[in-house]
Amino acid sequence: MVEVVTPEDVAGRIGLTTPLTTQQRSILQAAIRSGLAAVTAHLHVSPVPRQVTERGLLPSGDVWPVTHEPLVEILSVTAETVDGVPTGAYTVVYTTGLDPDADPAYRDVLAEYVVAHAAAMPHVLRLAPGTRRVKSSSLEGQSVSYEGDPQAGSGAAGAPPSLASLSYWRRLGVSQDPGIAPHPLDEAGQTWR
Structure with a gap:
């Protein structure tokens, strides 16, 4: 199977040091599988062979x-x-399935989406210390607010891509019931008024 994204790619995105522990690797691999599953559902075809x-x-x-x-x-x-x-x-x-090795443009877009998807998952963010940035804090009020990451696909600087970035490679399904449809000019079974 083609490996488009590695756990180390996601670890680098969230600032997690390597080498990874077995538990960290397992969590990151599950997040990568989740990203690939989202792509499969969107494209209607396996994103890798x-x-x-x-x-x-x-x-x-x-x-x-x-x-x-x-x-x-x-x-x-x-x-x-x-x-x-x-x-x-x-x-x-x-x-x-689609072959990222045969299409470098597809490979780049797929890898960027899967890394961003995996890096945004809450259980992945908990692996890396300091992944939340403080926006403001108050000593007496004991409140802290954190910067939110830009929404996926918003176009803002640093925003992760949305599934729409992969739409060029989307396969749409077309189906027709088996059998031969009646000819459009066939008058049998039609009522004329």
């Missing part, structure tokens, strides 16, 4: 009718048999 195995595929010329797209690479094709007799169907192992 992942391996898929499909069974019972019948070739259509030089094309394999795989379920998941975009197809990155076919890893193996194995003829299926029953009691040693070929069935005509095949098991296809392939990788699918």
